[in-house]
Amino acid sequence: MAFSKIGLIGKYGDPSVAGALLRIAGLLKNKDCEVWLDASTAEHIPEHNLAIADFDELGQKCDLAITVGGDGTLLHTARSLVDHKIALLGVNLGHLGFLVDVSPEQLEKQLDEVISGVYVEEHRIMLTATIENANESDPRISDAFNDVVIHKWEVARMIEAETYIDGRLLNTMRSDGLIISTPTGSTAYALSGGGPILAPDMDAVVIVPICPHSMSYRPIVLDGASKIEVLVRENPHSHAQVTCDGQINMGLVSGDKIRIERKQTRVRLIHPPEHNHYHVLREKLRWSEHL
Template sequence: MDQFKNIGVIGRMGSAKVVESLRELKRYLISNDYHVIIEEETATMLPGHSLQVASKKLLGEICDLVIVVGGDGSLLGAARELAKSKIPLLGVNRGRLGFLTDIGPAELEEKLGKVLAGDYIEETRFLLDGFVERNGQPLGFGTALNDVVLHPGKSTRMIGFDLFIDGHFVYSQRSDGLIVATPTGSTAYSLSAGGPIMHPKLDAIALVPMFPHTLSSRPIVVDGKSEIKLVVGETNETYPQISFDGQMNISCAPGDIIRITKKPFKIRLIHPTDHNFYATCRDKLGWASEITAG
């Protein structure tokens, strides 16, 4: 019996390249007798597809595998929606970077065939949950695979906030904000702010200040089980925002408390067997591939 008999498909909207790969994917899966369920928004890009259609939530309940066609952002969105279902995700890259979506369009059938035959690597990645409180009452909640970010929104003013880790006061800071990143997110926004690259297997969280007022403010890496608490300074003249993977924003007021912890559910990522984190870094970050002779 096939391990992945019922296969869900999610595609990034508004891309001709994604539609091209979706058609190829549909043709390949159906010709190999897989049951294909297409996500409801994605289905609108394939008129006359004659496939079963389902919401993202339902995909998590009825599929053995979900294939995401797009870029890393598409996979991030699917991961946040499907984390509770524990369904493995496989990414086909039709975006730009592709740290998570590592099957290229030219090798789709070859690499997908190997994965479906059981020849693959599986890894888990943890997500972060963020809770915003105002006067002791819950104000908002979000989930991120990459990062939870406190930022000034459209304002150009610095934000004042206090940082606590596991109940211990760490510092008060004035800066453009703070990036709280997972190892997955360490090669995303956090990297551009000077944060460390963390191997995906690490159980750790990076706290990366954004343009801090003092040069002594440096990124801190803490245990993945830590509770991060941010208290927005009472004297702030601006109302900063908290964002989750750059998508969802919650407006905060002076005195609000943001609590960030590891989500209890992890996502499962499927990779071809030739997947290698350091090779991906070389490819995507432009690292030298060999020592040049002197």
């Protein structure tokens, strides 16, 4: 499938992406593509002649969204556009990312291939976190492409929580927190916490404890269809919050229940045709260095 209606999104609040965005816009217009610039990005690019659209309009008008920045920019864009089911392509600004792999040096060639319909497409799962409290009528909800992290605020304080899988008790734990990660997020915070690396196209979720009080509590991989519930136990001396993708924060109080489940819609992630996930792992994790 070729693309002809393109939305451009730059790293939030970073004016240094202006040159790359305008270069991409020029290349796309030379191929007779319709191009829109994200409204928030446009605020940091004073001189341009591009049409402007917010995320909702981009989702309705475009068949491809191109992010310029790092993995964080693509995470934000994925959460904003996933319900519109449009494809996402990430351009990095000099540092290879796990998600953004179009390089500045190969930009024209790789962009031409993708626009012409020559690319690798992945469909990756996303999570939805819902916080419920008996004293609140409306639950708080956020999506996550990488991970949902339940963690403490205070230093040197633990949180106590019960974790249920499909309504059955998994464990009761005291720890600094809990990471519930997608395969995409398995190379992020979950990896730092000792979790396994999952193949990006797997339909699975991994739970990784953060500094658990019991050393017997190890990471566990679950089927992607599993419904996870975490109940924060009452503790007047400790406070916790939920963070999605390191970007969305929601405070917790004792008695809150957090439901995490796979979102019905998947993220459509586009890569250049030569994309190789294991090459990215070798480069990012430095597995190719000589000992």
